[in-house]
Amino acid sequence: QGTRDHAPAQTALRDRLLSAVVACFKRHGAAAIDTPVLELRETLMGKYGEDTKLIYELQDQGGELLALRYDLTVPFARYLAMNKVTNMKRYHVAKVYRRDNPATTRGRYREFYQCDFDIAGRFDPMIPDAECLKIVHEILSDLQLGDFVIKVNDRRILNGVFAVCGVPESKFIPACSTVDKLDKVPWEEVRSEMVGEKGLSPEAADRIGEYVQLHGGLDLIERLLQDPKLSQNKLAKEGLGDMKLLFEYLTLFGITGKISFDLSLARGLDYYTGVIFEAVLLHQENEHVEEPVSVGSVAGGGRYDGLVGMFDPKGRKVPCVGVSIGIERIFSILEQRLEASGEKLRTTETQVLVATPQKHLLAARLKLISELWDAGIKAEMLYKKDPKLLKQLQYCEDTGIPLAAIVGEQELADGVVKLRDVATREEVRM
Amino acid sequence: QGTRDHAPAQTALRDRLLSAVVACFKRHGAAAIDTPVLELRETLMGKYGEDTKLIYELQDQGGELLALRYDLTVPFARYLAMNKVTNMKRYHVAKVYRRDNPATTRGRYREFYQCDFDIAGRFDPMIPDAECLKIVHEILSDLQLGDFVIKVNDRRILNGVFAVCGVPESKFIPACSTVDKLDKVPWEEVRSEMVGEKGLSPEAADRIGEYVQLHGGLDLIERLLQDPKLSQNKLAKEGLGDMKLLFEYLTLFGITGKISFDLSLARGLDYYTGVIFEAVLLHQENEHVEEPVSVGSVAGGGRYDGLVGMFDPKGRKVPCVGVSIGIERIFSILEQRLEASGEKLRTTETQVLVATPQKHLLAARLKLISELWDAGIKAEMLYKKDPKLLKQLQYCEDTGIPLAAIVGEQELADGVVKLRDVATREEVRM
Numbered sequence: 001q002g003t004r005d006h007a008p009a010q011t012a013l014r015d016r017l018l019s020a021v022v023a024c025f026k027r028h029g030a031a032a033i034d035t036p037v038l039e040l041r042e043t044l045m046g047k048y049g050e051d052t053k054l055i056y057e058l059q060d061q062g063g064e065l066l067a068l069r070y071d072l073t074v075p076f077a078r079y080l081a082m083n084k085v086t087n088m089k090r091y092h093v094a095k096v097y098r099r100d101n102p103a104t105t106r107g108r109y110r111e112f113y114q115c116d117f118d119i120a121g122r123f124d125p126m127i128p129d130a131e132c133l134k135i136v137h138e139i140l141s142d143l144q145l146g147d148f149v150i151k152v153n154d155r156r157i158l159n160g161v162f163a164v165c166g167v168p169e170s171k172f173i174p175a176c177s178t179v180d181k182l183d184k185v186p187w188e189e190v191r192s193e194m195v196g197e198k199g200l201s202p203e204a205a206d207r208i209g210e211y212v213q214l215h216g217g218l219d220l221i222e223r224l225l226q227d228p229k230l231s232q233n234k235l236a237k238e239g240l241g242d243m244k245l246l247f248e249y250l251t252l253f254g255i256t257g258k259i260s261f262d263l264s265l266a267r268g269l270d271y272y273t274g275v276i277f278e279a280v281l282l283h284q285e286n287e288h289v290e291e292p293v294s295v296g297s298v299a300g301g302g303r304y305d306g307l308v309g310m311f312d313p314k315g316r317k318v319p320c321v322g323v324s325i326g327i328e329r330i331f332s333i334l335e336q337r338l339e340a341s342g343e344k345l346r347t348t349e350t351q352v353l354v355a356t357p358q359k360h361l362l363a364a365r366l367k368l369i370s371e372l373w374d375a376g377i378k379a380e381m382l383y384k385k386d387p388k389l390l391k392q393l394q395y396c397e398d399t400g401i402p403l404a405a406i407v408g409e410q411e412l413a414d415g416v417v418k419l420r421d422v423a424t425r426e427e428v429r430m
Numbered sequence: 431q432g433t434r435d436h437a438p439a440q441t442a443l444r445d446r447l448l449s450a451v452v453a454c455f456k457r458h459g460a461a462a463i464d465t466p467v468l469e470l471r472e473t474l475m476g477k478y479g480e481d482t483k484l485i486y487e488l489q490d491q492g493g494e495l496l497a498l499r500y501d502l503t504v505p506f507a508r509y510l511a512m513n514k515v516t517n518m519k520r521y522h523v524a525k526v527y528r529r530d531n532p533a534t535t536r537g538r539y540r541e542f543y544q545c546d547f548d549i550a551g552r553f554d555p556m557i558p559d560a561e562c563l564k565i566v567h568e569i570l571s572d573l574q575l576g577d578f579v580i581k582v583n584d585r586r587i588l589n590g591v592f593a594v595c596g597v598p599e600s601k602f603i604p605a606c607s608t609v610d611k612l613d614k615v616p617w618e619e620v621r622s623e624m625v626g627e628k629g630l631s632p633e634a635a636d637r638i639g640e641y642v643q644l645h646g647g648l649d650l651i652e653r654l655l656q657d658p659k660l661s662q663n664k665l666a667k668e669g670l671g672d673m674k675l676l677f678e679y680l681t682l683f684g685i686t687g688k689i690s691f692d693l694s695l696a697r698g699l700d701y702y703t704g705v706i707f708e709a710v711l712l713h714q715e716n717e718h719v720e721e722p723v724s725v726g727s728v729a730g731g732g733r734y735d736g737l738v739g740m741f742d743p744k745g746r747k748v749p750c751v752g753v754s755i756g757i758e759r760i761f762s763i764l765e766q767r768l769e770a771s772g773e774k775l776r777t778t779e780t781q782v783l784v785a786t787p788q789k790h791l792l793a794a795r796l797k798l799i800s801e802l803w804d805a806g807i808k809a810e811m812l813y814k815k816d817p818k819l820l821k822q823l824q825y826c827e828d829t830g831i832p833l834a835a836i837v838g839e840q841e842l843a844d845g846v847v848k849l850r851d852v853a854t855r856e857e858v859r860m
Contacts, residue, residue: 001494003468005509008461008520015462027803029810031438031777032445036541037467037525038433057489058498061529064431068467068488079435089810090438095467099491111466123813130796138803252796347461366560366682373457373568380459380519383553 002102002110008347013338014113014331016345017143018093021115021325024139025091028131030117033090035075037097041065047074047307049177049270054098068097072116073271073304073322080120081311086318087121106296107332118322120308126242129275129303130249132323136279136299137255139325145298145333147282150258151215153265154243155272155302157224158212160236161263164229165207167200173270174198179212180266183280187213215262218247239274246275267302274303275321281333298326344400352403352419354381355392362386364407368417372405379405396422432532432540438777443768444543444761446775447573448523451545451755454569455521458561460547463520465505467527471495477504477737479607479700484528498527502546503701503734503752510550511741516748517551536726537762548752550738556672559705559733560679562753566709566729567685569755575728575763577712580688581645583695584673585702585732587654588642590666591693594659595637597630603700604628609642610696613710617643645692648677669704676705697732704733705751711763728756774830782833782849784811785822792816794837798847802835809835826852 006014044055044067056068069075072092080088093115102110117135119128133150140148158179162172178193187209194205211230214220221244230236243261250256267276279299301323308318338345354369356362362385372379380401382392389406396404406418411429420427436444474485474497486498499505502522510518523545532540547565549558563580570578588609592602608623617639624635641660644650651674660666673691680686697706709729731753738748768775784799786792792815802809810831812822819836826834836848841859850857 003466005466005513006464007513008463011462011464014464026779027806027808029778029780029808032441033438034436034441034444036433036435038527038541057491059487059489061487063529083435083437097468099493111468119813121813124815127792127796127813127815134800134803249796252793253800348459349456350459362557363682366557366679370564370683373564376457378457378459383549383551383557385554385557 002100002104004104004109009345010335012345012347013334014327017327017331017334018113018115020142021139021327022091022093024135024142025115025117027138028089028117028135030089030091033076033079033092034094035069035072035079035092037068037095038066039069039075039078041067043067043078043311044070044074047269047271047310049173049268051098051268054100056097056099070098071096072114072324073118074307076116076118076120076322077304077307077318077320078311080308080318080320081316085120089117089119091115091117105332107326107329109328112328115325115327116322117325118320120318120320122319126245126249126275129242129321130246130253132301132321133246133250133259133277134253134255136277136301136323136325137253137258140279140281140298143330143334145281145330148258148279148298149260149282150277150279150299151260151262151265152243152246152275152277153262154239154275156235156239156274157230157243157263158266160230160233160239161208161211163235164233165211166204167208171198171200175200175208176266177268179208179264180268182212182264182266212264215260215264217256217259217261218244220261221247242275267300271304271307272302273305276300276302277323296329298329300324300326346400348380348399348401349378350380350399350401351378352380352405353392353396353401354379355389355404355406356387357389357406357408359386361407361409361412364412368405368407393420393422432530432534434534434539439775440765442775442777443764444757447757447761447764448543448545450572451569451757452521452523454565454572455545455547457568458519458547458565460519460521463506463509463522464524465499465502465509465522467498467525468496469499469505469508471497473497473508473741474500474504477699477701477740479603479698481528481698484530486527486529500528501526502544502754503548504737506546506548506550506752507734507737507748507750508741510738510748510750511746515550519547519549521545521547535762537756537759539758542758545755545757546752547755548750550748550750552749556675556679556705559672559751560676560683562731562751563676563680563689563707564683564685566707566731566753566755567683567688570709570711570728573760573764575711575760578688578709578728579690579712580707580709580729581690581692581695582673582676582705582707583692584669584705586665586669586704587660587673587693588696590660590663590669591638591641593665594663595641596634597638601628601630605630605638606696607698609638609694610698612642612694612696642694645690645694647686647689647691648674650691651677672705697730701734701737702732703735706730706732707753726759728759730754730756776830778810778829778831779808780810780829780831781808782810782835783822783826783831784809785819785834785836786817787819787836787838789816791837791839791842794842798835798837823850823852 055070058066096114159172162175182190191205194200195202224230225240278297280297303321305319309315354365356365365381369379369381404420416429418427418429485500488496526544589602592605597605612620621635624630625632654660655670708727710727733751735749739745784795786795795811799809799811834850846859848857848859
């Protein structure tokens with residue numbers, strides 16, 4: 001439940017999608033690493049907040065207690081700490097596992113691919129962070145998924161907001177995970193969860209509400225930098241200063257048109273410490289609708305400067321920022337689009353079918369195809385001793401093989417091969 | 431334990447290796463499929479003989495009872511049956527899991543890649559089987575791993591041997607798994623296991639010994655076809671007849687020089703029903719040694735005509751034959767070879783570093799690199815506001831970036847970029 005087989009057509013589409021994502025990661029100079037699907041259970045515990053319950057655990061069959069990785073970020077941090085790497089730009093495309101309620105039509109599975117790009121190391125502020133946003137912008141543009149917006153916020157700004165609204169520090173994380181729901185439910189509901197479940201005062205909730213419903217660009221950053229309360233808060237000031245710098249860099253990249261500084265963005269995971277972001281596709285259901293409707297997040301990430309230190313015996317920190325591309329949701333969209341278009345994706349790359357028009361020519365086919373393979377040519381033949389020529393040509397048409405190399409008795413006698421273009425039926429002897 | 435992280439250099443080497451294998455699979459017209467790492471526990475049970483105890487099971491956290499796949503063959507058979515596919519040529523490159531004793535220096539891990547190519551469908555005999563052997567031959571030749579031999583046998587011949595030697599049918603499988611040890615231990619030990627643990631009569635064991643120590647080519651097949659006892663056994667006769675046909679096809683492929691019909695080859699798994707094979711590298715430890723020493727199996731496979739039927743509610747069979755490339759052992763060899771050569775593999779593909787020779791030029795770098803990325807050029811820059819030019823050029827040398835695109839105050843004023851060849855130090859303004 002919540003997993004699926006990929007048939008050849010789906011695998012071909014997925015390979016195309018993953019290639020586009022990996023091409024972007026390589027364009028930005030990332031190296032690839034690979035880590036095991038299995039991690040020690042203790043490595044994963046305490047990193048995912050409420051979602052820790054969704055981790056798949058292996059049975060204790062003797063030896064270490066193991067679990068399946070929940071994302072690629074925690075294994076990356078573990079890798080950096082274990083190998084004492086303090087500086088690295090890497091990508092990792094691999095499957096992760098979550099015991100979540102599957103919603104397969106919307107592309108939510110229990111086993112799914114993640115495509116992660118991360119920059120680890122101590123650098124001048126916001127340069128790697130800006131590159132992560134540029135990457136999201138490039139990938140979503142390349143894939144032609146339609147209009148999108150990348151929401152950006154900063155955990156320090158959020159925490160500053162909570163502080164100036166009178167939330168005690170112990171309640172920052174629960175408040176954060178409640179704010180995170182604002183993209184799905186209206187403020188009224190979020191407010192009542194804050195006051196009810198999370199035990200904030202109604203006044204604090206109302207004050208929070210004034211901030212977290214704001215979104216905009218450089219203008220909003222400037223306004224909040226002047227905000228009498230926020231500007232007094234050290235964390236918020238730092239966050240807003242960096243946000244301003246980020247917007248400067250994004251302006252140089254020419255992508256601010258798709259960026260929204262959005263104070264309602266919180267992101268669920270515990271480990272973020274600075275900039276956070278999330279890309280959503282905007283889908284104009286019909287032209288008369290005024291507000292574009294969001295079809296959900298397709299990329300997300302942020303800065304996590306404390307995670308690597310959790311795995312280092314001396315707690316040495318390695319600042320990191322990274323992005324994860326939500327390939328499954330994008331795959332669902334592309335799959336539906338392909339289906340609607342009626343286009344048939346080739347599942348093989350075969351260039352030529354080796355065929356014979358008469359009986360008793362299996363040996364000739366085997367010799368020829370062997371020569372073709374040895375010459376690096378992608379070639380197939382039917383696994384029959386005496387197939388009909390029509391069947392062989394039909395196979396080419398069904399599977400999209402463009403050429404047939406035909407050896408009949410005449411060709412054998414003349415020492416030639418007849419090469420046939422399957423679509424045009426043109427033939428040349430060679 | 432028994433798993434490992436792959437650092438960038440290892441990942442780059444592995445990608446190169448996997449690309450070569452996949453290129454061969456595509457050359458033979460295979461489509462790719464993907465199946466989940468998780469399978470229902472019941473799917474895997476009873477398919478691997480004694481090795482079933484090596485399967486990783488997931489904890490029962492509610493819902494289905496799950497296990498990690500042990501190979502890619504059983505999931506493929508499950509896929510065919512579930513989707514009622516009766517005809518398919520597919521490859522699958524993915525990780526599998528075995529709770530075995532790891533021997534990491536020899537490339538034996540608990541998590542490791544398998545590269546499988548299989549042909550499913552009802553075809554004329556031995557044509558797909560011959561192609562599988564051709565594939566092993568191509569891959570081992572392509573990778574230049576040194577001399578190798580592909581041992582071939584047939585489960586029907588082995589069972590025929592057991593029958594004519596007086597082994598009761600109920601003991602065929604145990605006898606088979608004992609014979610399989612002949613590549614590691616001398617006949618005397620195998621014989622005593624047969625008589626002791628497996629309860630065969632000493633006479634039967636001796637008779638078996640006469641057969642399973644034979645190996646050769648077409649001549650041996652012909653001889654056994656004339657063997658007074660074996661030629662009376664229906665299974666053996668079928669197997670030998672097909673083996674003769676196989677050798678005919680392999681002769682047309684021109685690869686019999688590396689093929690050895692070897693009656694000691696048994697292969698451990700339960701599901702094989704016909705041809706079986708295994709490729710081993712031959713390693714001349716030193717020139718004075720007379721017999722080449724085997725460094726172990728790097729590919730194996732065979733025919734399994736009954737496995738798909740085990741997953742079909744009506745037991746409908748789909749004949750299959752396939753090969754699995756033992757990528758980990760090959761990887762270990764290539765890794766050691768690379769280390770010995772001192773060659774440094776590039777881990778990124780970056781073409782150009784965007785650099786500045788003076789201070790206060792971060793904006794110029796960000797603008798230029800953004801243009802390069804948008805033009806599809808693989809580009810990096812240092813994440814510092816004001817890096818020294820020497821540091822930037824040093825980074826190129828360390829990571830193998832061939833070009834530096836330099837924008838200084840003069841270049842900015844002139845509206846040009848200085849492109850520097852890092853190795854030759856040649857520069858052009860453009």
